Amino acid sequence: MHLFRTPRGPVAQHDGRYHALYVAWDTLAARDDLHAILLERLASAPVVDGPTDILAPIVSQEVWAAGVTYWRSRAARMEESKGAGGGSFYDRVYSAERPELFFKAAGARVIGPGGRVRIRRDSKWNVPEPELTLLISAGGKITGYTCGNDMSSRDIEGENPLYLPQAKVYDGSCALGPSILVSEAPPPPNTAIAIRIVRGGVEVFAGATTVSQIKRELPSLVEFLYRENSFPAGCMLMTGTGVIPPDAFTLAVGDEVEITIDGIGMLRNTVTG
Secondary structure, X not given: OEEEEXXXXXXXXXXXXXXXXXXXXXXXXXXXXXXXXXXXXHOOOOEEOOOOOOEOOOOOOEEEEEEOOOHHHHHHHHHXXXXXXXXXXXXXXXXXXXXXXXXXXXXXXXXXOOOEEEOOOOOOOEEOXXXXXXXXXXXXXXXXXXXXXXXXXXXXXXXXHHHHHHHHOOOOOEEEEEEEEEOOOOOOOOOEEEEEEEEOOEEEEEEEEEHHHOOOOHHHHHHHHHOOOOOOOOEEEEOOOOOOOOXXXXXXXXXXXXXXXXXXXXXXXXXXX
């Protein structure tokens, strides 16, 4: 089942049909029993046309992110920060019990499908990072999955690991969508997470990984995030990236970024400065 956020409210897709749900998004996102309550509501929810104006699947939720959860991201972070003496930090985080977790965006700052993500004006090395993103209830239960784009300024982060918030958190640095896959089971290990970047109609980068390459267990990431934090409306958690363009690549204004996850859909955004 897929849950879309639209200007008229949440819309659920199930068995090939779309149903309007007359309930607040935050009310749904906070529930531990999201899958069950959606099935219950679909019995009486009116059938509607498929949504054409899709918003980011988030309202009051915060977006957090996990770092160094793939071997590829470990290697990239070590390489970009070795000049600042931080290379070994990421190797240790990759193997440590405690994950790297950081705040990414408030709900109001998240870009939706078709929107414009940004590169920082004071950065010269910028990349998108395709990430499986979790919807987590107020009680700490994973209830859904979506596509995420964790825009990152690699030169700022590489200059000093303490600059991570500036490299990761700024206007237009986070995109989510197009929908929430609401499921009681996690995506299969062979679920593909792919990215494609198009510049002037020409593909300039493409890559893919699978959910099986995530080193950490998803419930463990959630447990660490919720240890000393409360999220009354639920939370979104990006789970890290296993696909990073080569060091010689940087995004340019006008690039089209397409992130696709099997079973969820495609998140497409345009890059602006």
